[in-house]
Amino acid sequence: MDATIQTPSPTPPTSNVTSPEFAMFHYSSPFPLYGWISMFFPILRNPYIVESLRLFLFGSVLETCRRICRWALDRFTSGFFVTAHFQQGDWAFDWLSEFLAAQEIWTNSREYRVTVSNDQKALAPGGSPSTTKVPTEKGDGAEDDSDDDGYPQPLYFPASDNTQVIRWRGRWIQVTRKAGHISYNTQTEEGSSLAITIYTRKKQVLDDLVAEARQHYISTRKPPLAAQTGKKSNLTIKATFEQSDYTYSWILEFLNTHNAWQNTNELIVTAKSDEQKWGMALGGNDRAGDEEGKDEKLRVYYQPCKQNVNLWNWKGTWIQLQRNGGAMDYRSMKESGGSISLILFTGRKETLDELISAAAEQYWSKSSRRVTVHMYESYRDWSTTITKQIRPMDSLILPHGMTDLMIGDLRDFMDNKDWYAAAGIPWRRGVLLWGPPGTGKSTTVHAIAGELQLEIYCVPLSSGDIDDGSLQRLVAATPPSCILLLEDIDCGFRSRDNEGDDDDDDADKPFNPYRIDTKKRVTLSGLLNVLDSVSSEEGRIVIATTNHIDKLDPALLRPGRMDLLVEYKLATRQQNIDLFTRFYSRDLMTRTAKSSQGAKEPTQTAIEVSDEAASLVKKSDNSSFFFGSVPTAAEIADLSIQFADKVPESRYSIAQLQGYLLCSKRNPRGAIMNLDQWLADREKEEADKEARRAKKAEEKAKWLKKEKFRQRKERQMDEEMEKEMLAEAEETKKSENVQEKGEQDGGETEERRAADDDLKTPDGASDKDSEPVMVESARPSSSS
Numbered sequence: 001m002d003a004t005i006q007t008p009s010p011t012p013p014t015s016n017v018t019s020p021e022f023a024m025f026h027y028s029s030p031f032p033l034y035g036w037i038s039m040f041f042p043i044l045r046n047p048y049i050v051e052s053l054r055l056f057l058f059g060s061v062l063e064t065c066r067r068i069c070r071w072a073l074d075r076f077t078s079g080f081f082v083t084a085h086f087q088q089g090d091w092a093f094d095w096l097s098e099f100l101a102a103q104e105i106w107t108n109s110r111e112y113r114v115t116v117s118n119d120q121k122a123l124a125p126g127g128s129p130s131t132t133k134v135p136t137e138k139g140d141g142a143e144d145d146s147d148d149d150g151y152p153q154p155l156y157f158p159a160s161d162n163t164q165v166i167r168w169r170g171r172w173i174q175v176t177r178k179a180g181h182i183s184y185n186t187q188t189e190e191g192s193s194l195a196i197t198i199y200t201r202k203k204q205v206l207d208d209l210v211a212e213a214r215q216h217y218i219s220t221r222k223p224p225l226a227a228q229t230g231k232k233s234n235l236t237i238k239a240t241f242e243q244s245d246y247t248y249s250w251i252l253e254f255l256n257t258h259n260a261w262q263n264t265n266e267l268i269v270t271a272k273s274d275e276q277k278w279g280m281a282l283g284g285n286d287r288a289g290d291e292e293g294k295d296e297k298l299r300v301y302y303q304p305c306k307q308n309v310n311l312w313n314w315k316g317t318w319i320q321l322q323r324n325g326g327a328m329d330y331r332s333m334k335e336s337g338g339s340i341s342l343i344l345f346t347g348r349k350e351t352l353d354e355l356i357s358a359a360a361e362q363y364w365s366k367s368s369r370r371v372t373v374h375m376y377e378s379y380r381d382w383s384t385t386i387t388k389q390i391r392p393m394d395s396l397i398l399p400h401g402m403t404d405l406m407i408g409d410l411r412d413f414m415d416n417k418d419w420y421a422a423a424g425i426p427w428r429r430g431v432l433l434w435g436p437p438g439t440g441k442s443t444t445v446h447a448i449a450g451e452l453q454l455e456i457y458c459v460p461l462s463s464g465d466i467d468d469g470s471l472q473r474l475v476a477a478t479p480p481s482c483i484l485l486l487e488d489i490d491c492g493f494r495s496r497d498n499e500g501d502d503d504d505d506d507a508d509k510p511f512n513p514y515r516i517d518t519k520k521r522v523t524l525s526g527l528l529n530v531l532d533s534v535s536s537e538e539g540r541i542v543i544a545t546t547n548h549i550d551k552l553d554p555a556l557l558r559p560g561r562m563d564l565l566v567e568y569k570l571a572t573r574q575q576n577i578d579l580f581t582r583f584y585s586r587d588l589m590t591r592t593a594k595s596s597q598g599a600k601e602p603t604q605t606a607i608e609v610s611d612e613a614a615s616l617v618k619k620s621d622n623s624s625f626f627f628g629s630v631p632t633a634a635e636i637a638d639l640s641i642q643f644a645d646k647v648p649e650s651r652y653s654i655a656q657l658q659g660y661l662l663c664s665k666r667n668p669r670g671a672i673m674n675l676d677q678w679l680a681d682r683e684k685e686e687a688d689k690e691a692r693r694a695k696k697a698e699e700k701a702k703w704l705k706k707e708k709f710r711q712r713k714e715r716q717m718d719e720e721m722e723k724e725m726l727a728e729a730e731e732t733k734k735s736e737n738v739q740e741k742g743e744q745d746g747g748e749t750e751e752r753r754a755a756d757d758d759l760k761t762p763d764g765a766s767d768k769d770s771e772p773v774m775v776e777s778a779r780p781s782s783s784s
């Protein structure tokens with residue numbers, strides 16, 4: 001059977017369809033969708049639409065091809081090229097920038113930003129001849145930004161995005177620099193980046209390039225860009241040295257001797273010698289403070305301003321230095337609480353260790369030529385440091401062997417730390433130097449410090465500024481292995497037995513019973529606490545000095561607190577001989593004779609002195625009147641015996657005799673000639689002083705007598721008054737008793753009378769009922 005399938009057609013075919021492409025739609029489709037699609041046939045017959053569709057198809061094909069090509073190219077590039085990106089603020093960026101600048105890659109740029117700003121020098125990526133200069137060790141990065149005319153050189157920065165190609169080790173490298181923006185605050189470029197494409201398949205080439213750039217950067221010793229832009233990399237180490245800590249002195253000294261602050265251009269200029277520790281060089285000179293033979297009047301010291309930031313290169317490592325200001329003490333006009341911060345641009349922690357050990361080593365090696373004394377100032381702890389020339393032990397004029405005994409004991413102590421630890425005994429040594437003033441106690445401490453290379457931390461207990469709290473704090477802030485010097489230990493507090501005693505300084509002043517003592521004092525228990533405290537266990541030598549051992553509490557002198565007691569006496573005959581011989585040693589005499597001749601001539605010819613002027617001007621030093629020959633050693637020995645024969649033994653201190661000899665420092669014969677007169681004057685002075693003391697003692701005794709009498713009188717009066725008051729009280733009591741009794745009797749009579757009255761009253765019956773007992777008891781008494 002023939003069957004024909006008839007598909008309904010939504011649009012009946014028309015006779016004018018001639019185009020073959022439309023003819024294809026005329027076949028009969030088995031799917032119903034055809035009917036829907038065929039609805040668009042009229043649109044497709046529009047030639048414009050057909051043209052647009054054609055274009056669309058063509059575009060799509062083109063875009064697809066482009067994308068395929070791009071994808072293929074990328075695959076090819078990633079397979080045959082190596083690309084790396086570097087972002088500003090990173091060290092790798094600094095290396096590459098510097099390296100490319102050295103290859104003069106940016107000289108072909110077409111747009112520049114030109115500046116002379118010193119701040120941006122390190123950022124300049126080439127193009128300027130001045131930026132290629134390599135800092136020297138001495139200059140430490142101080143690039144010479146000015147020729148002799150004093151004007152700076154221009155710096156060129158590629159201003160816009162830039163792509164350049166260089167050839168390196170036979171390969172082509174494409175460098176694209178993306179410009180950053182100018183920071184409003186720092187006026188430097190920020191956010192720039194570099195992209196490097198190397199035409200190679202090997203990543204090793206990139207490694208080599210970066211390694212070479214890094215090596216180049218190190219060799220140029222350029223300051224790190226991170227430091228210049230203020231951006232801190234995490235590859236830095238920051239160390240702060242507080243003024244209150246002793247490492248501060250180490251680093252300060254080290255920085256100064258290495259001219260580390262040399263590049264700073266904000267300076268404080270001072271002529272105060274106590275600021276010398278900040279003294280630094282300018283313009284490549286030696287430190288201002290160290291210039292030998294420079295006229296004192298012309299000597300100035302430069303200090304970096306506070307908060308000033310400075311870059312310094314130490315052994316190839318860049319270090320950013322900053323001096324941080326502390327608070328100003330308006331009493332002493334000195335600063336305290338300051339610090340020095342170092343930022344080391346390295347990831348190597350050992351560099352900081354090396355720097356600090358180098359600083360400490362230098363400090364201590366320098367200290368071996370001098371003694372450092374840390375002084376206490378009110379409320380400022382160990383803020384003042386002075387350095388003194390070392391005093392050789394053999395310059396002390398003491399009984400022979402005395403210094404050897406002391407040094408031997410202290411050396412033994414220093415060398416036996418382990419023994420103390422093993423024995424469980426605190427590793428500390430207490431030494432008490434006692435004796436009259438001017439016998440060399442303080443001088444001995446300086447000589448010991450020099451000999452044992454220890455620093456002195458000096459607490460002047462008599463200053464009146466120190467109490468228990470401050471003493472404890474001061475001692476806790478001392479380093480291990482040092483000398484803690486407690487000067488005039490008897491003046492720091494009043495002993496229990498000498499409560500009413502005057503200070504030694506006041507011995508010559510008139511007696512004033514109403515004087516108010518405003519001085520701060522350390523208590524005995526406070527001092528004992530400090531001597532025994534744990535903080536005194538780290539190899540400290542506590543040296544106390546006193547003129548009055550008798551004023552000290554026995555608890556202080558107990559072994560363990562004071563282990564070595566050394567007595568100083570007024571000069572013996574042997575000391576007198578030693579003093580004279582030393583004072584007029586041939587070495588000293590020839591030295592002074594030379595200098596005096598040098599100074600003598602101009603003044604001698606110029607001056608004409610009238611008798612009146614000569615009588616008015618009293619010169620303590622008569623040495624200029626000596627023009628004789630320098631005495632021989634034998635003569636000096638002979639004169640020293642004469643000197644010792646004349647000076648009474650154990651009567652004068654070395655300080656007094658030294659003071660006398662100073663008046664004749666170039667004239668030993670004159671010293672002997674004038675000695676009698678001087679001794680007579682001293683005797684008279686001493687007698688006067690004694691008389692004043694006796695008078696004062698007498699006044700005091702009188703006052704005490706009067707005081708006692710007054711107190712006795714007062715006591716008597718008090719007693720009498722007390723007696724009177726007692727008698728009065730007795731009297732009052734008696735009269736009160738009598739009155740009370742009278743009142744009692746009067747009360748009873750009154751009651752009785754009232755009772756009688758009650759009985760008489762007409763309404764008394766009711767009262768009688770309510771108080772039967774009273775009435776009953778009242779009746780017998782009334783009848784009686």
Ligand SMILES: Nc1ncnc2c1ncn2[C@@H]1O[C@H](COP(=O)(O)OP(=O)(O)OP(=O)(O)O)[C@@H](O)[C@H]1O
Binds near residue numbers: 439
């Ligand atoms: N024994 C000595 N040897 C060398 N010089 C001495 C001696 N005694 C005193 N002098 C000199 O006298 C001066 C004062 O000495 P020093 O200050 O050491 O005495 P002191 O006993 O500590 O006095 P004070 O008890 O008043 O503190 C110093 O300049 C020192 O040079």
